[in-house]
Amino acid sequence: MLNPLQQDALKEYMNVVIGQAGQVLSEMVNQKVYLEVPDVQLLQTRDRFILQELVASILKGHVVSSSLRFGVECSGRARLLFPVEKGKKLVNLMIGDEEFSDHSTNEAGFSDTDTDAMKEIGNVLLNVIIGSLGNLLSTRIEYSLPEIEFLFVEGVRQDPFFHPGHYTLVLRNTFVVGEERIEGAIFVMLQMDSATRLIEKIDEMLVDIYE
Amino acid sequence: MNELLLQIVSQVNVGVLILDKSYRIAIWNQWLTNLTGRREEEVLGEKLIDLYPRFQKPIFSSIFENAFEAGQNRFFSGAFHRYFIDPVDDLAKKYVRQNMLVQPLQINSEKFIMIQIFDITRQQYRVDELKVLIRELKIAKEELEVSREMAIVANKAKSEFLANMSHEIRTPMNAIMGFIDLTLETDLDAEQKNYQIMVREAAHSLMNLLEEILDISKIESGQFSLEQKPFELTSIIKSAFDLLSLKAKDKGLSQRLTIAPPIRDQLIGDSKRLKQILINILSNSIKFTPKGEISLLVEQVEETEESVQLLFKISDTGIGIAPKDQPWVFEKFYQVDGALNRSYSGSGLGLAIVKQLIETMGGRIWLHSTVGQGTSFFCQLPFKKDKTTTCHSIQEVIKQEHVKDHTFQAKILLVDDDPFNRKIVGAWLKKWNYDYQECENGSEALVKIQEGYYDLILLDQQMPGLLGTDVVRQIRKDQQYSTVPVVVMTANAMKGDRERFLSNGMDDYISKPFGASELQAILKKWIPDERTGE
Numbered sequence: 167m168l169n170p171l172q173q174d175a176l177k178e179y180m181n182v183v184i185g186q187a188g189q190v191l192s193e194m195v196n197q198k199v200y201l202e203v204p205d206v207q208l209l210q211t212r213d214r215f216i217l218q219e220l221v222a223s224i225l226k227g228h229v230v231s232s233s234l235r236f237g238v239e240c241s242g243r244a245r246l247l248f249p250v251e252k253g254k255k256l257v258n259l260m261i262g263d264e265e266f267s268d269h270s271t272n273e274a275g276f277s278d279t280d281t282d283a284m285k286e287i288g289n290v291l292l293n294v295i296i297g298s299l300g301n302l303l304s305t306r307i308e309y310s311l312p313e314i315e316f317l318f319v320e321g322v323r324q325d326p327f328f329h330p331g332h333y334t335l336v337l338r339n340t341f342v343v344g345e346e347r348i349e350g351a352i353f354v355m356l357q358m359d360s361a362t363r364l365i366e367k368i369d370e371m372l373v374d375i376y377e
Numbered sequence: 378m379n380e381l382l383l384q385i386v387s388q389v390n391v392g393v394l395i396l397d398k399s400y401r402i403a404i405w406n407q408w409l410t411n412l413t414g415r416r417e418e419e420v421l422g423e424k425l426i427d428l429y430p431r432f433q434k435p436i437f438s439s440i441f442e443n444a445f446e447a448g449q450n451r452f453f454s455g456a457f458h459r460y461f462i463d464p465v466d467d468l469a470k471k472y473v474r475q476n477m478l479v480q481p482l483q484i485n486s487e488k489f490i491m492i493q494i495f496d497i498t499r500q501q502y503r504v505d506e507l508k509v510l511i512r513e514l515k516i517a518k519e520e521l522e523v524s525r526e527m528a529i530v531a532n533k534a535k536s537e538f539l540a541n542m543s544h545e546i547r548t549p550m551n552a553i554m555g556f557i558d559l560t561l562e563t564d565l566d567a568e569q570k571n572y573q574i575m576v577r578e579a580a581h582s583l584m585n586l587l588e589e590i591l592d593i594s595k596i597e598s599g600q601f602s603l604e605q606k607p608f609e610l611t612s613i614i615k616s617a618f619d620l621l622s623l624k625a626k627d628k629g630l631s632q633r634l635t636i637a638p639p640i641r642d643q644l645i646g647d648s649k650r651l652k653q654i655l656i657n658i659l660s661n662s663i664k665f666t667p668k669g670e671i672s673l674l675v676e677q678v679e680e681t682e683e684s685v686q687l688l689f690k691i692s693d694t695g696i697g698i699a700p701k702d703q704p705w706v707f708e709k710f711y712q713v714d715g716a717l718n719r720s721y722s723g724s725g726l727g728l729a730i731v732k733q734l735i736e737t738m739g740g741r742i743w744l745h746s747t748v749g750q751g752t753s754f755f756c757q758l759p760f761k762k763d764k765t766t767t768c769h770s771i772q773e774v775i776k777q778e779h780v781k782d783h784t785f786q787a788k789i790l791l792v793d794d795d796p797f798n799r800k801i802v803g804a805w806l807k808k809w810n811y812d813y814q815e816c817e818n819g820s821e822a823l824v825k826i827q828e829g830y831y832d833l834i835l836l837d838q839q840m841p842g843l844l845g846t847d848v849v850r851q852i853r854k855d856q857q858y859s860t861v862p863v864v865v866m867t868a869n870a871m872k873g874d875r876e877r878f879l880s881n882g883m884d885d886y887i888s889k890p891f892g893a894s895e896l897q898a899i900l901k902k903w904i905p906d907e908r909t910g911e
Binding site: 190193194195257260261263277278279280282283285286289290293297300306307308309310311312 | 435436439443447448449450451452453454455456457458474476478480497500501503504507508
């Protein structure tokens with residue numbers, strides 16, 4: 167969908183955006199939280215296999231999803247996703263409850279407090295990403311309240327992440343807290359016109375760079 | 378309608394406050410009054426940051442701006458922020474936890490922010506309680522793991538100790554049993570003979586117990602291995618059955634042996650252990666059957682290209698086992714009740730060994746029993762088919778065992794540092810008219826071998842100076858003595874010992890303590906007929 171140049175430009179933009187979210191999170195938990203985006207892709211229905219590969223590599227099995235819906239001129243849904251045990255580990259690291267951060271999968275059950283914490287982390291990150299997309303597309307956006315879902319991701323069905331007729335902006339992201347690196351993914355489902363405008367904006371950025 | 382909505386906001390069970398564009402409080406509901414002790418009229422029109430300075434922090438102020446400017450919602454969790462609106466009770470500040478939700482509102486062109494406060498103190502309390510439980514569980518799990526490891530180590534140490542002790546006990550037992558046999562061969566009056574027979578029986582019981590302890594400790598310490606050798610099934614079954622028929626006859630019990638055809642007779646497996654299993658179960662049945670019948674039924678229940686499954690059913694008309702006791706009969710040191718334990722002797726190890734042996738051999742054992750009517754033990758065991766040979770070797774041994782007494786003149790060298798053992802073995806050799814010489818260590822033996830030819834060397838392994846294996850190594854170096862049969866006599870009876878001795882140049886192995894008949898079998902095996910001068 168994106169050529170290498172567009173992909174690099176979007177990746178750079180997203181790293182700046184997500185860096186802001188890292189700052190907010192750092193202030194919130196009084197410790198350094200770095201966020202990295204090593205990979206950005208804009209996929210459509212025919213790229214389903216790429217998404218399947220990605221899901222198989224980092225999001226197989228039980229997954230925790232913190233999500234936001236957004237609408238008006240640019241509409242869709244954004245999700246921050248982690249395998250449950252990694253999500254639990256991230257929450258424990260950020261709450262400073264490291265004693266409980268090495269639990270095996272079976273014991274990785276989220277308590278109500280953990281769920282609240284994950285809701286806030288997702289809220290911070292997705293607000294920044296959606297807000298920046300709104301800025302980039304110079305459009306007004308309405309946000310829903312954040313939601314937490316626990317999903318089971320099978321090998322072939324990725325419906326929660328891919329809607330027919332939508333484009334999916336896929337950001338692999340890594341939280342760096344202390345010495346730990348926690349990998350997750352952000353999926354932003356965009357309607358076709360929003361995606362097309364996003365590509366146009368990326369091209370404008372590229373023109374600015376090369377002029 | 379407005380009145381109604383205001384009442385709802387006032388009564389709703391969460392904290393609701395509304396800020397106008399200049400961050401002044403426009404609505405403050407009853408829930409917040411209850412929490413803070415501040416009445417609505419006291420706070421309306423006040424700036425939130427003046428009442429609660431924490432909201433001046435950038436983390437909050439930027440959110441309010443975003444809500445007004447970008448219409449963003451924001452959820453704040455008590456997990457990170459503890460609380461947002463202070464409770465009136467200072468003591469409660471220590472425990473209280475709140476979530477906060479910030480949402481933009483717009484009426485016509487006028488913008489507001491709605492802040493909802495949720496009390497999650499009880500939720501947090503439950504989570505903390507759960508964490509304490511998880512922590513305790515974790516510690517208990519670790520302690521359990523340590524205890525388990527310690528138990529394994531202790532059990533292994535116990536098994537090793539038993540195995541070592543059995544070696545130490547075997548040596549003097551060999552002397553005791555040997556001298557009893559020798560004494561019984563002398564002229565004794567009836568009373569003396571009777572006493573000696575009783576001593577012999579007691580010594581045999583002690584040896585049986587020792588063998589059982591050794592078996593169980595070998596199995597438990599993982600030093601147990603099975604032989605895979607060809608054998609003839611019917612002869613093993615018959616010999617086990619015959620061995621116990623005298624005991625059954627003494628108790629007046631009738632006996633029945635049925636080997637149901639078709640059955641494969643030439644098999645490969647551990648016939649010694651099969652015999653041990655049958656003897657153990659049969660003797661157990663005889664022990665607990667005061668009158669009636671003991672029977673053994675053998676049938677082949679499955680046959681494949683390579684193997685067969687055999688079912689052995691040992692039935693008696695004995696006292697039976699109550700259903701509540703049945704699960705325990707295969708436990709170590711268990712007999713159905715203490716009173717029985719005294720009227721029926723035994724260590725309670727027999728069936729435990731049987732079960733472990735059967736399981737090690739890949740089979741299973743179970744039982745049916747009715748109190749007062751009797752018990753049937755079933756054991757199913759797999760054996761490989763022996764497709765290559767018939768049982769020539771067995772027949773040959775039997776043939777040799779039937780050779781009549783010889784008169785002389787094979788020459789035997791007896792090497793053992795234990796004077797008791799030399800005396801016992803020497804006495805038997807003398808009695809059977811063998812020409813023998815004895816010496817008490819390896820060096821002396823090597824000198825004697827240089828001086829004259831021997832038809833057989835009986836050699837102890839554990840001697841001061843040269844070990845038995847050292848002596849054999851020296852002997853085998855000389856071409857002249859390379860074929861002299863050497864039989865090692867040893868109290869080492871652990872896994873692999875036999876193979877170790879044979880690979881070190883020994884020809885055979887006899888385990889101490891041994892009886893006269895075992896010694897005789899060895900002599901007949903290694904001293905050919907033509908040399909006996911008959």
